[in-house]
Amino acid sequence: MPAAMLPYACVLVLLGAHTAEAAGMAEGSRLRWGPHCQQLLPSRAPVTALLPPRLDGPWISTGCEVRPGPEFLTRSYTFYPNRLFRAYQFYYRDPSCREPAHSLLIKGKVRLRRASWVTRGATEADYHLHKVGVVFHSRSALLDVAGRLDQSRAGRACARRLPAAWAWLPGALYELLGAGAERDCAAALGFTMHELSLVRVQRRLQPEPRDAPRLVEELYLGDIHTDRAERRHYRPTGYQRPLQSALHHARPCPACSLIARSDEHHPPVLPRQAVLPLRLGGRWVSPGCEVRPAVLFLTRVFTFHGHNRSWEGYYHHFSDPTCRQPTFTIYAAGRYTKGTPSARVRGGTELVFQVTRARVTPMDRVTTAMLNFSEPSSCGGPGAWYLGAERDVTATNGCLPLGIRLPHVEYELFKMEEDPLGQSLLFIGQRPTDGSSPDTPEKRPTSYQAPLVLCDRVAWGFSRPPRHRPLLQTPVSGGGLGPPAAPLPSLLLVLGLAFLQWL
Numbered sequence: 001m002p003a004a005m006l007p008y009a010c011v012l013v014l015l016g017a018h019t020a021e022a023a024g025m026a027e028g029s030r031l032r033w034g035p036h037c038q039q040l041l042p043s044r045a046p047v048t049a050l051l052p053p054r055l056d057g058p059w060i061s062t063g064c065e066v067r068p069g070p071e072f073l074t075r076s077y078t079f080y081p082n083r084l085f086r087a088y089q090f091y092y093r094d095p096s097c098r099e100p101a102h103s104l105l106i107k108g109k110v111r112l113r114r115a116s117w118v119t120r121g122a123t124e125a126d127y128h129l130h131k132v133g134v135v136f137h138s139r140s141a142l143l144d145v146a147g148r149l150d151q152s153r154a155g156r157a158c159a160r161r162l163p164a165a166w167a168w169l170p171g172a173l174y175e176l177l178g179a180g181a182e183r184d185c186a187a188a189l190g191f192t193m194h195e196l197s198l199v200r201v202q203r204r205l206q207p208e209p210r211d212a213p214r215l216v217e218e219l220y221l222g223d224i225h226t227d228r229a230e231r232r233h234y235r236p237t238g239y240q241r242p243l244q245s246a247l248h249h250a251r252p253c254p255a256c257s258l259i260a261r262s263d264e265h266h267p268p269v270l271p272r273q274a275v276l277p278l279r280l281g282g283r284w285v286s287p288g289c290e291v292r293p294a295v296l297f298l299t300r301v302f303t304f305h306g307h308n309r310s311w312e313g314y315y316h317h318f319s320d321p322t323c324r325q326p327t328f329t330i331y332a333a334g335r336y337t338k339g340t341p342s343a344r345v346r347g348g349t350e351l352v353f354q355v356t357r358a359r360v361t362p363m364d365r366v367t368t369a370m371l372n373f374s375e376p377s378s379c380g381g382p383g384a385w386y387l388g389a390e391r392d393v394t395a396t397n398g399c400l401p402l403g404i405r406l407p408h409v410e411y412e413l414f415k416m417e418e419d420p421l422g423q424s425l426l427f428i429g430q431r432p433t434d435g436s437s438p439d440t441p442e443k444r445p446t447s448y449q450a451p452l453v454l455c456d457r458v459a460w461g462f463s464r465p466p467r468h469r470p471l472l473q474t475p476v477s478g479g480g481l482g483p484p485a486a487p488l489p490s491l492l493l494v495l496g497l498a499f500l501q502w503l
Contacts, residue, residue, distance in 0.1 A: 049121055055219070058246035058247070069228065075088065100137040102134055103265075106193060118237055121322070123198075125199050132176045132186040134174050139165045155185070173264065176189065190231060196221060197222055198237070199220070200239065219243040221242075226446075238296075254271045280414075280426070289318070312332070332355050337352045347415055356394070365387060368385050426453075430446075432445075
């Protein structure tokens with residue numbers, strides 16, 4: 001088997017995806033999984049999406065979350081059978097969620113509408129807010145929110161409704177929106193609940209070493225725009241970190257019971273976490289299918305070589321939310337700088353990454369045809385593209401049809417954590433929602449993507465990945481296209497040039 005397909009085979013094992021094309025390429029593989037890696041990958045168990053989603057019940061964060069800004073928070077949402085909901089958002093001054101700043105109490109109504117035609121596997125919803133209240137847990141938090149309100153004309157009137165710092169009362173609830181509020185001060189603060197407009201609920205079984213598998217239910221809500229000024233108008237096309245059912249969550253979870261028992265007057269203070277130094281050396285993989293804004297479904301496999309600060313990564317793109325229908329794979333490689341502690345995002349490390357080499361493998365007929373119709377020498381030089389055959393695009397300075405430009409520099413944000421099971425997690429900066437690249441220091445991320453898990457003990461059996469062998473011996477032309485498995489999502493995915501996102 002060509003070694004360049006090994007990361008793809010890793011994803012196949014990870015997700016249980018055995019399409020006919022992928023199975024043909026994986027045949028004869030000598031990929032060997034160590035016991036440690038098998039324990040790392042709970043998402044290999046089947047995942048079931050509930051359509052329509054069932055929201056009833058309490059849903060909670062399983063740890064401290066980081067939103068663009070940065071904002072550090074935990075969430076506790078409860079949905080009722082009559083479509084009403086009550087949501088708590090607890091904001092903190094620190095990345096460990098141990099220093100509460102203020103809490104929001106949000107009440108309203110949500111109505112599920114229809115399956116999303118933009119984001120496959122998601123359900124669109126409408127919501128209406130009845131009340132938004134804030135409780136400040138310190139004078140400095142009050143001053144911070146008042147300062148944010150004072151930056152706009154509409155917000156200044158709202159800021160005057162807040163008490164002076166000397167008159168702050170612990171536990172007092174101040175309405176930003178509701179019957180007692182003269183104007184919508186939540187909007188003046190830039191607050192929205194647009195995350196409720198995109199919903200996905202899924203179930204999976206968490207293996208237990210000495211017991212039957214445990215049911216885990218996850219609630220994926222819409223992503224938060226990385227630009228605060230755009231949040232009022234943005235409608236999500238991806239997801240943020242999922243909430244889990246307070247009744248059916250992964251174990252162990254030291255934060256879960258604390259968050260489930262909290263309210264606006266008693267914010268959760270999470271257990272202290274050890275600060276881990278950033279040690280990138282090793283191989284890191286996506287624990288499941290990732291969903292990005294602009295209808296991108298992908299998995300990632302990275303290898304970092306600490307001795308010379310070089311890296312290589314595989315980005316496996318798919319047309320479906322379970323990552324079973326591959327569209328194309330990108331291999332990229334380069335170098336990175338020594339990290340420095342971030343002054344803007346506590347707990348994060350800033351690095352600069354160079355992308356100097358890239359290869360592309362079309363994995364479906366639509367992508368193959370699109371590449372064959374591209375301008376000559378705009379992607380991989382002269383010659384035909386074949387389904388499943390990898391081509392180097394370094395000599396053409398990337399691949400214009402896929403938005404790849406070489407050489408390329410990105411300003412990154414990394415951090416490492418250890419989950420309650422002792423697994424090493426790597427968080428890489430969240431990509432800009434508008435599809436651009438963090439190619440200047442000002443655009444460096446202030447939040448993170450879904451974590452990768454360390455898979456150091458995988459025995460790959462190969463030192464370097466050679467090229468893929470072609471699956472078809474003739475190029476695919478536009479006139480001979482058969483109906484692909486998912487034509488519209490594939491076309492949207494492949495032709496959305498500006499939305500190709502790297503790390």
